[in-house]
Amino acid sequence: MDERYMRLALQLAESARGQTSPNPLVGAVVVKHGEIVGFGAHLKAGEPHAEVHALRMAGEKAEGSTVYVTLEPCSHYGRTPPCADLLIENKVKRVVVATTDPNPLVAGKGIEKLKRAGIDVTVGVLKEEADALNEMFFHYISTKVPYVTLKYAMSLDGKIATKTRESKWITSEEARRDVHRERRMHDAIVVGVGTILADDPSLTVRFGHEGKQPIRVVLDTHLRTPLHANIVTDRVAPTWIVVGHHVTEEQMKPYEQAGVRMIRMNENKIDVPSLLLELGKRNVMSIFVEGGAQVHGSFLRSRSVQQVIAYIAPMLIGGDEAPSAIGGEGFGRMIDALRLQVKHVEMIGPDIKIVAKG
């Protein structure tokens, strides 16, 4: 029975995907005498936690109830009072937790508090599912750098454009819509200035997946992004441009006046580990890297890849000069190749979508 209610709590948590960053997804269900008397999900950072919503809905029925929650109840004063105290105040009889908090500072403290107050606590129901739900958040909390997804669309022979750099379109309308769903799951979209110069993309979430728009991050060492580029002028989503140390205040001024946030690195080049630290410092928990091939190559080189989402179209482009999905130096020895595990394969219209994880 515990699994049934925890599954519902997980579904509730998932419903807020893309809204809660930099907080995790959390769901809670209150059950009394075999009846669901309250439920809730954390919907937005700074707003009430899942347990608060669920207990509010339960009212007096919370007393003597069992509360199912997908993440250990918090025990520290964040922007809202601790949920562990609230559960104790509501005289809850039992609390079932799917997984403990990844933050070493608080891990286990909420559970301790509940046990000390005489509440019966069970930990680990559907732990796998609960950890998967917040894998990006857990990665960020434990490493302080964003979870990295590489995304590319390529032909059956691995090309992302023809030798004359034509690329519209390789994958179908449906596959391109699916990209927007994946974008929405991330705090930021990252591209190289080459993509800006080639496609003048908007890099926004559209096609009905709108919600919190991810930050658009352009890796642009020499600040070649045109001031008239969509991502500078459209004001639909935040735009950050990362430049090398040699770029001057003068050069950056017009972009700042256009509302762009400039990030100047300490070196004259943008190396991936330093970039990730800079983004992590600014609370970016997950990034969706859309290319081009050189940018993908630099993320691969530094082995900073947690997930790959590849869309493959049943077409052949050929040509030595046609760019493949991942450029750059690459690895010389097979032993150094980055090995992943295929987690998901599906057809989207005529195309194949493959999700693989490190």
Ligand SMILES: Nc1c(/N=C/[C@@H](O)[C@H](O)[C@H](O)COP(=O)(O)O)[nH]c(=O)[nH]c1=O
């Ligand atoms: N050429 C293709 C893609 N191309 C991907 C990038 O080169 C585009 O600039 C980017 O997706 C445009 O973003 P937008 O302006 O927000 O629509 N991506 C795809 O999935 N299939 C393709 O066939």
Ligand SMILES: [Zn+2]
């Ligand atoms: Zn809480």
